[in-house]
Amino acid sequence: MTAGKVTVRLTVNGKAYSREVEPRYLLADFLRHELHLTGTHIGCEHGVCGACTVLIDGKTARSCLQFAVALDGAEVTTVEGIAGDGPLHPIQEAFHEAHALQCGYCTPGFLLTTVEFLRRNPTPTRAEIREALTNNMCRCTGYLNIIEAVENAARRLSGAGEVATERTR
């Protein structure tokens, strides 16, 4: 096929990988098809929906807009790396308890956005959470339970304990 494959070395979820791919190979495809980490989902391939969000060297990025080759040597975290083989991360638990996912397709992107956001802003206001979540689109939940999940996760991670919230039901 296309000649001239290049070697790409990435550390993904703490594990080092090396693969020969075309220079135009997208990070999302690299993760999904070369490493079989299919939790990174592709929703729009033009950087709007955020389903493919991963962390590159700790910062959120659209894996559908990045060429794998340009990231040679980088550290990438995908949804599979949030909890690894262990119990769910407090953010994942908070999503579960607040019913913050329905089809679950956009969820990996929201989780990674939340990981970075709460690291940067451990005690956010509801308005700040809403603003941070505009990074990602969800078509099932109407966002309200995601906002609640991020609020709860923030409390849990900052050690403040969870304040009982009255869910709209």
Add this chain to the structure above:
Amino acid sequence: MNDREDFTLIGRTVLRREDSYLLRGLGQFLDDLPEPNGLIHIAFVPSPYARASILSIDASAALALPGVIAVLTGKDFEGDVKTFAPEIVIDGYREVRRPVVAVDRVNFVGESVAVVLAESPYVAQDALELVEVEYDPLPAVAGIEQSLAADAPVIHEKLGDNLLFKTRFETDGFEQHFAAADLVLEEEFRTGRVTGVMIEPRGCMACPDPVADNFTLWTTTQIPHIVRTAIADHLGMAESALRVAAPAVGGGFGTKAHVYPDELIVVALARRYRRAVKWVQDRREDLLTNIHAREHVLGIQVAVNRDGIIGAVRLDVRTNAGAYPNHPYSCTLEATAAVRMMPGPYKIRNYKYDVCSVATNTAPTGAYRGTGQPSAFLAIEGMMDRIGRKLGIDPAEVRRRNVVRPEEFPYVNVVGVRYDTGSYLPSLERGLEMIGYDAFRKAQPKDRMVDGKYRGIGICNYTEVSGTGAPGWRVRGFAKMPGFDSSRLVIEPDGRITVYVSQADAGQGHYTTFAQIAADRLGARWEDVNVIEGDTSKTPYGTGTFASRGSVVGGGTIIRCSEKVAVKVRRIASYMLDIDPERLVLTKGRVCDKDDPVKGLSLRDVAETAYSMNNLGLPQGEEHGLEATDYYDPPMVTMANGTHVAQVAVDPEDGRVEIERYAVVHDCGRVINPMIVAGQVHGATAQGIGEALMEEIVYDAEGQHLNANLLEYLLPTAMDVPDIDLAHIETPSIDTVAGIKGAAEGGVTGALPALANAVADALSGLGVNITRVPLRPSFILEQIRKARGQVPG
């Protein structure tokens, strides 16, 4: 059996079991499935023209590219795939058939003119650009008025014009009743063209079975059984030779409740090449070619008396079918939905409608969450406010005077739809109370508030058609829509339970709620119930998951099936315990004497006898096994209801609408899992907000699609959806199993008119008349300028 105690799991929030793998990124969506060896990747060459003759297709450059297997055109499919059409039997319907790949003529931008087969998706994309198609562009029509114009180009020439469907209805003595009222109010409403935009686009993969001459189609569908029937029919295959399975599906919203040409093509190619064939859609293809919806023009005339009571309604609805009928609902779905559902919660006894569906050079339209209802309620709820303004009656009071009152149920509406139960008036009153309606009306200055923004409140009372059975589909001409759903429930030898359901989840939480239902009826732990669905090889036949039917029909059949199995459990336990079966109850994983629970057995004990795993043997005449199958065809429809009340602030400087307060009262009968119902309400309301304020697919007059990307087709974000004050009223159905009604669509139906009415209320002092959605800032600014006499230019 139906006493309250049996509903201990029905009605309870249980956290979802599907979350554990989805949260770890382990969900198996279509593009996540392991790929078979020798997989062929396909891509479609899209038409850049809305209407054109195809003069030639030159694939030589594409074929020269290493890794390209073939390039096929429409003619290459003529031998083995029939042209595509659903079976619709209704007066006024004219059939148009669609080739799965265009032959000689293209009729909308994005229509496939050729298929590239390649060894990798990257190569397939490269090859697309090398296929040279020569077109002769023809005049095109995009809008409804253009399509109906006397000199319009005729899209399907054999028809002679662009009218694909037309029907009418009139009650006895309509004109006299219409003339008898004190005054007539008239308006024309329009809804924008929108689409589902599931975050997972569509895709499918057909795999030959290496053993027999069989195929498996993995596809992102809400209706696997209907897909199987359609493919077998159009490809001339035995249905038994085709398995259609839905993996995890990333949102559906009706968009995935259609059969698409690509699903036929991958199976046809897998059959031809004896290799697995896969196609995954990108977002541009989603917005260009997946089913679009709405785009209704609704002319409405309401004859009303001075007391605000409606005497008669005349409705004229025109819908844009797009270039071809969709499968399986054709171009009649939105048309018949809008006119049949318009009466909603109101006592309209004199009614006349005319409705048509016209062909245009745009993508085919079809089902999307709410189907017909958001448009219909935009019209009738818009008129409620106009009646109030005209007669000086509070708009909430106009609704009170016209609504079907609690003592009037069961009520049969003017087009023959039975409303068995409902809470229309209590729901309205509750919604008004939640938003502080009276206080707002007292405080609201006629003109504007101190901060320079105009404020208004909008109300929508809606009814929500749910759980449609065969009679409901037949009356609208859907000759082959099953209507029923089915289940097979097995108590396994270890006493645990498997339930196979003919539904297909796309995020609704069936794996949890259906387990709750079966467990509830069998007195088992819900954790011990495994739910299997979305696979024609595993479940009995059924209709699928759309049109708010999952809980009513899927839930209903599971309850019936559980009760059938419970009879056998009691029979065998009676034999084992020597207790009359009538005395036995199933509770807490046991079968026991209702008055003396110590006398009992575990489900496992009974299962061991049923499966001959002990020395007890079976009673005389009893068969082995512990299972049942059930087919449940619900009534014509089951009507859920609710009320949305929105308070908005409109900024006249930038035209932005801010939703300040939002109240929803929701009644879907017996609730299975309150958390999941709230999630459905939130999600549907967000989609209604999108449709009311921002979403719209735009075609220019030549049929060019102008915004096939998510930067220009705007979806609501976390900043756009306000906090929702949500209240439930639970008025069980008396027509369905366990009183369940559907819950998935009312949010859209309620939000669209509530927001349009709120903006209209806010701007009414300026003389602005809101008659269409979406209400984007530029449109609102233009209306305000017009009203102030500042029309630019």
